[in-house]
Amino acid sequence: xxxxxxxxxxxxxxxxxxxxxxxxxxxxxxxxxxxxxxxxxxxxxxxxxxxxxxxxxxxxxxxxxxxxxxxxxxxxxxxxxxxxxxxxxxxxxxxxxxxxxxxxxxxxxxxxxxxxxxxxxxxxxxxxxxxxxxxxxxxxxxxxxxxxxxxxxxxxxxxxxxxxxxxxxxxxxxxxxxxxxxxxxxxxxxxxxxxxxxxxxxxxxxxxxxxxxxxxxxxxxxxxxxxxxxxxxxxxxxxxxxxxxxxxxxxxxxxxxxxxxxxxxxxxxxxxxxxxxxxxxxxxxxxxxxxxxxxxxxxxxxxxxxxxxxxxxxxxxxxxxxxxxxxxxxxxxxxxxxxxxxxxxxxxxxxxxxxxxxxxxxxxxxxxxxxxxxxxxxxxxxxxx
Amino acid sequence: xxxxxxxxxxxxxxxxxxxxxxxxxxxxxxxxxxxxxxxxxxxxxxxxxxxxxxxxxxxxxxxxxxxxxxxxxxxxxxxxxxxxxxxxxxxxxxxxxxxxxxxxxxxxxxxxxxxxxxxxxxxxxxxxxxxxxxxxxxxxxx
Numbered sequence: 195x196x197x198x199x200x201x202x203x204x205x206x207x208x209x210x211x212x213x214x215x216x217x218x219x220x221x222x223x224x225x226x227x228x229x230x231x232x233x234x235x236x237x238x239x240x241x242x243x244x245x246x247x248x249x250x251x252x253x254x255x256x257x258x259x260x261x262x263x264x265x266x267x268x269x270x271x272x273x274x275x276x277x278x279x280x281x282x283x284x285x286x287x288x289x290x291x292x293x294x295x296x297x298x299x300x301x302x303x304x305x306x307x308x309x310x311x312x313x314x315x316x317x318x319x320x321x322x323x324x325x326x327x328x329x330x331x332x333x334x335x336x337x338x339x340x341x342x343x344x345x346x347x348x349x350x351x352x353x354x355x356x357x358x359x360x361x362x363x364x365x366x367x368x369x370x371x372x373x374x375x376x377x378x379x380x381x382x383x384x385x386x387x388x389x390x391x392x393x394x395x396x397x398x399x400x401x402x403x404x405x406x407x408x409x410x411x412x413x414x415x416x417x418x419x420x421x422x423x424x425x426x427x428x429x430x431x432x433x434x435x436x437x438x439x440x441x442x443x444x445x446x447x448x449x450x451x452x453x454x455x456x457x458x459x460x461x462x463x464x465x466x467x468x469x470x471x472x473x474x475x476x477x478x479x480x481x482x483x484x485x486x487x488x489x490x491x492x493x494x495x496x497x498x499x500x501x502x503x504x505x506x507x508x509x510x511x512x513x514x515x516x517x518x519x520x521x522x523x524x525x526x527x528x529x530x531x532x533x534x535x536x537x538x539x540x541x542x543x544x545x546x547x548x549x550x551x552x553x554x555x556x557x558x559x560x561x562x563x564x565x566x567x568x569x570x571x572x573x574x575x576x577x578x579x
Numbered sequence: 580x581x582x583x584x585x586x587x588x589x590x591x592x593x594x595x596x597x598x599x600x601x602x603x604x605x606x607x608x609x610x611x612x613x614x615x616x617x618x619x620x621x622x623x624x625x626x627x628x629x630x631x632x633x634x635x636x637x638x639x640x641x642x643x644x645x646x647x648x649x650x651x652x653x654x655x656x657x658x659x660x661x662x663x664x665x666x667x668x669x670x671x672x673x674x675x676x677x678x679x680x681x682x683x684x685x686x687x688x689x690x691x692x693x694x695x696x697x698x699x700x701x702x703x704x705x706x707x708x709x710x711x712x713x714x715x716x717x718x719x720x721x
Contacts, residue, residue, distance in 0.1 A: 230674065230675075232671065232675060281675070283674075283675055295677060297675065312677070314677065316677070321631060321632040321636070321638055322632060326677060330677070331676065337672075339672075339675075339676035339677075339678075340671070340672040340675055340676050342675075343671050343672065343675045345667075345668050345671045346668055346669070346671045346672035346675070347672075370677075370678070372631070372678075373632075374624070374629075374630050374632070374634065377620055379624055379629035379630060381678070422629060424620060424623060424660070425660070463660065463661070465660070495662075498662070498664065532662065532664035532665070534646065534664065535646050535651075535663045535664045535666075535667040536646070536664075536667055536671075538664070538668075578667075578671045578675075
């Protein structure tokens with residue numbers, strides 16, 4: 195939701211973020227205002243040799259780092275836009291029960307335009323149960339809700355095979371329940387809502403850089419439960435919604451078909467070992483077929499350093515013609531260094547491999563780019579304040 | 580020969596870990612707080628944002644030492660198995676997604692004691708040498 199169409203909320207979000215200095219609450223008229231923010235400065239370059247060829251208006255082979263914002267590293271020099279972002283969050287607490295939170299984010303991938311990603315009111319029924327109403331990130335994956343906060347996850351960019359979907363936010367309501375069962379901490383979230391996204395970044399990647407496609411997910415209903423003990427955490431998720439995409443003025447595809455999403459993640463932080471895994475299946479049999487993705491990551495902490503290797507895989511199944519199905523994977527090598535408790539530096543090498551007959555972005559056999567892969571070297575500086 | 584080796588190891592150990600750094604670290608609350616004792620798992624979960632209400636319904640609020648404090652590094656490494664930086668990354672995830680607010684940051688151990696006595700349910704951690712009658716110990720980090 196771009197800010198320039200939302201001047202009243204822009205005013206509110208801006209006020210909430212600016213009134214209070216970072217990390218400190220300021221009381222104005224009996225209301226506690228608190229401001230905070232996050233920053234990622236990133237740069238990367240595609241390492242492939244040879245001539246570039248245009249794919250969907252991009253110079254390829256290229257590396258897609260952020261589907262939702264059309265963040266694509268193209269062949270040809272150092273680029274900073276795809277993963278750089280700046281966010282401000284403001285919270286106004288009226289009392290112990292009621293508060294209002296807003297978050298505005300400027301994405302380099304979207305030309306720096308400011309978007310209102312969060313605006314919701316909290317009603318705290320008791321210490322365990324909270325109702326939130328408004329605009330939030332859709333919790334599709336483990337790191338979905340904090341996808342703009344680079345410090346909250348190990349990588350320069352979230353693995354695109356898993357995190358690459360057209361809708362990442364929703365307007366609606368959710369119930370959040372947090373409790374402790376013996377040595378296990380639990381969190382449950384039930385949510386309903388919808389999202390209408392104009393000029394989707396995701397569809398620019400498929401339909402062309404200069405095209406416009408609007409995406410609609412309506413009748414969203416979903417829930418997740420997370421359980422964690424001192425070293426292990428798991429999360430189970432299910433979401434259903436109707437989907438529709440329109441390319442103005444007339445073309446409609448995926449007309450109000452129902453999708454069913456199933457996800458599970460297992461994470462472990464045992465001694466110096468860091469393990470991340472996530473699995474997702476989307477049933478879109480009413481439309482084209484379905485999607486399967488997996489993520490496996492393993493790292494080992496050495497003081498302030500975290501070396502980590504990650505493999506993510508995406509496979510599409512297409513009901514009518516399987517030769518038109520997408521299939522690709524990314525293998526990533528990461529080195530993260532914690533500069534301070536609130537900032538880090540990351541260095542990452544990604545190898546994107548196409549496994550399908552489709553020449554999707556990286557080429558395939560029988561095309562001008564028979565290698566079918568893209569290699570990216572990227573660095574980032576993350577900070578929260 | 581073997582005695583010499585042991586002596587050398589002991590000397591190296593003392594140089595690397597002076598006795599002052601091996602003192603107990605205390606998890607404390609205000610003297611009038613209703614909290615009486617916590618176990619390591621509860622302390623860990625409170626300072627990682629996984630626990631804000633105790634089984635008896637009491638609210639609990641964590642208070643941190645300053646970002647530059649070595650005590651903060653020692654506390655997180657010993658109690659949570661995360662570094663202070665990793666714990667902060669987790670809090671960033673929670674605070675920017677509406678699932679929790681990070682611990683209030685004090686300016687010193689003296690400041691921790693003042694906050695504990697003015698904030699119901701607040702808990703913090705201090706060096707053993709800072710213990711006085713204004714706070715009570717609810718967990719000892721060995």
